[in-house]
Amino acid sequence: MKPAAGDAAQSIETVTWVLFGGGLLIFLGVMLLLAWSLRSRATSVRPRLWVWGGGVVFPALVLAALFAWVLPRMPAWKPVPPADALIVTVKAHMWWWEVRYRDTVTGADVVTANEIRIPVGKPVYFALTSADVIHSFWVPQLAGKMDMLPGRMQHLLVTAQQPGVWRGQCAEFCGAQHAQMALHVVGLQPQAFDAWLAAQARPAAAPATPRQLQGRDAFLAQRCNACHTVRGVSDEGRLGPDLTHFGSRLHLGAGILENTPEGRARWLAHIQQIKSGARMPSYDRLDAPTLEALGDWLGALQ
Structure with missing residues (x-):
């Protein structure tokens, strides 16, 4: 199990261990009483004392003390973001995640998918819908x-306390591919995060090789832009994830496969076999050179 990397998770971890330890002590106490009762001579039992003491007073004191200790450690139900908080909007779809940032320079939205990058040591205010x-x-x-x-x-x-990559998951059953609706959160040093966000705000780079040009042309010829936006190529797609900087992501398919040439080729050709019910067809009808060119161009969208 990975250790907690955020302040909220650290509070939850502390409370969990206190509950586990307290429950263990109470269990051991009950077992000692049981052993004592089995080994001791028969004596008169005062049921009222045990019922009120062990069944009412003791639980009331333990629960009251636990409540008083836990209350200040609970995250705010409606947290108020600090003035310097980074605001990230996350919208869940069946079965992927749309992520939006606000570019501090231009004021425009920076849209990505299935991966959230945040600065270490800075509060992040997630708006979730x-x-x-x-x-x-x-x-x-x-x-x-x-x-x-x-x-x-x-x-x-x-607030992430250290750099790292942490896997997230949809935790509410949402349909056939609920189990394969993952995301990754990447904690970066503030300077690295600022550089990443500035790069994400730029449009897609032009194809650098004839093969990448072939891949871009295949993207348009297959009308992938009807669902996917690639800024600088086509801005009309709204139904699927924004692919402007697809190549900079660690995974594809909402955390299913690593974003490698092999992973892209497998995903494009066998989407419905990998993630049955996804709102994107498999492209196994395309010949291998076209699929490879399309994957190469998508991988170059850094």
């Missing part, structure tokens, strides 16, 4: 679960 059914945002190393509801905005405030 859903485009279709109830989903749930859960990155165990950063914070607890938060449901994502259609037509409603939920909020989660986290």
Whole structure:
């Protein structure tokens, strides 16, 4: 199990261990009483004392003390973001994640998918919603679960304490591919994050090789731009993930495959076999050179 990397997750981890340890002590105490009762001579038992003492007073004191200790450690139900917080909007779809940042230079939205990058040591205010059914945002190393509801905005405030890559998961059953609706959160040093966000705000780079040019032409010829936006190539797609900087992501298919040439080729040719029910057809009808060129161009979108 990876250690907690965010302040909210650290609070949850502390409370979990206290509950586990306290429960273990109470269990051992009950077992000692049981052993004592079996070994001791028969004596008169005062049922009222045991019922009130062990069944009412003791649980009341333990629960009251636990409540008083846990209350200040609970995350705020409606957190107020600090003035310097980074605001990230995450919208869940069946079965992928749309992620939006605000470019501090131009004021325009920077859109990506299935991967969230955040600066270490800076508060991040997640605005969470859903485009279709109830989903749930859960990155165990950063914070607890938060449901994502259609037509409603939920909020989660986290601060990553160290760089790293943490896997998240939809934690509310949302359909056939619920189990394969993952995401990754990448914690970067502030300077590295600023450089990444500035790069994400730029349009896609022009094809650098004839093969990449062939891949871009295949993207347009197959009307992939009807669902996917690639800024600088086609801005009309809104149904699927934004692919402008697809090549810079660690994974594809919402965390299913690594973003490698082999992974891209497998995904493009066998989408429905890998993620049955996804709203994208398999492109096994295309010849191998075209598929390879398309994957090469997508991988070059850094």
